[in-house]
Amino acid sequence: MTDVKNAQSRPRVEPVWDQNGRAWDEVRRGGTSGGLGGISGADWLLYGAVAAVSLGIGIVNALSAAQDAAWRGAAYDARTPLFWEMTSIVTIIVVAPVLFVAVRRMRHVSGWPLRIGLAVAAIIIFSTLHIAGMVGLRKLAMFLVGGTYDFHSSAATLIYEFRKDVITCLLIGGALWLIDSRREAQQSRLVVATVPADPPSAAPHMVWLRDGSTRIRIEPRDILWVSSAGNYVEYSLADGINHLVRGTLAAEEARLTRFNIVRVHRTRLVNLSRVTGLKTGANGDFELTLDTGQAISGSRRYRGAVNSLEALAANSTSVRDDTGARP
Structure with missing residues (x-):
């Protein structure tokens, strides 16, 4: 991805729920053909x-x-x-x-x-x-x-x-x-x-992926972003490891929203818990800075996803102003 810095390629992992992909499972790309x-x-x-x-x-x-x-x-x-x-x-x-x-x-x-x-x-x-x-x-x-x-x-x-x-x-x-x-x-x-629950024995705060007969567990807090890559979605983790998962971004969004991992772009989800900075542009687009130092661009169409961050920043500024401290 050209607008995500320092992304790396890693082994492919297929999720449990998508062994036989269907064309209508894919997220429809905007624009024209x-x-x-x-x-x-x-x-x-x-x-x-x-x-x-x-x-x-x-x-x-x-x-x-x-x-x-x-x-x-x-x-x-x-x-x-x-x-x-x-x-x-x-x-x-x-x-x-x-x-x-x-x-x-x-x-x-x-x-x-x-x-x-x-x-x-x-x-x-x-x-x-x-x-x-x-x-x-x-x-x-x-x-x-x-x-x-x-x-x-x-x-x-x-x-x-x-x-x-x-x-x-x-x-x-x-x-x-x-x-x-x-x-x-x-x-x-x-x-x-098509999005099944994680294995019954799994803790509710875990995310499981599957590579063949091997299951791979990842902690939601370790996820930086999830992006679409053709017929796959790519998990980018804080330790630099990427998992390429066959499936749709819509399916991942459905099961990851509860972990505060939300869509900020047509092709990308971001873990808001890892965000340390937010910069907005005049056209409504925005850029998120993660605690790893990486910058992720967001589309104005999904500006609502970061409303909580903007509200938190506004409240923080208001508290500093009320106490007389300078930002």
Whole structure:
């Protein structure tokens, strides 16, 4: 790890509960897999569903428009309404990742005012890209066939398109929010089911690992940090020994939280009992100094994990000020 100083590599140890790892046991990494912005892994299935539903709605709307025109006495021609609908639908499919990114960001921030602000910003960005892309496609297509396209840009036209985009954003974003909530609930149940208790004969303050048929006992107070390493998690101990454990960081977090070992980064847990210093940055990120002198970086997303340390530091400063002593 580039942001943990003096880390060492040591023997691999497999935990008792994970002899047969499953793909869904792994902690899902944030960000993307290099595809369309904000989409990775199982999200492609949802993205495909959004695309399929959008295309279906576009085709039905086009056919309905053609039928309505025929009932009004015009010739039945589905080509023109289908062209208008498809330019809109294709653009929606292309810019849909904006909503994926926004929903994920909203789920990782606290406070509804901030979430609402992100939602409003996402809707505005989505609608702007949708209208610009749709108009651009129509102008390009008409130019290629020797025609022209006039969007009749006006406040009324923009409002007309924007209110439809609001509904589209709410439908796609709401569906993604509900699916993510269900997925997280399932993963939480899976973690509880797959993290067994330590051996019945073990003391409640012990942590046991297993290497083949050999059990290795470590004291929680000797753990400095636990970090993810691909399909493994790595225990870094105060004596310099590291144990590479096959499993997930979420599973380790579930059983180590009671020892004051908490997540401070998407890829890392830290033993707060070993922390001797805390430095926060202007962007909300922070750095912890351990009693071994090593520095561990933390993400603002997990700032709440070190609230107890900040409160302790604030109380200590308050006591010194009340007694007249200088820090």
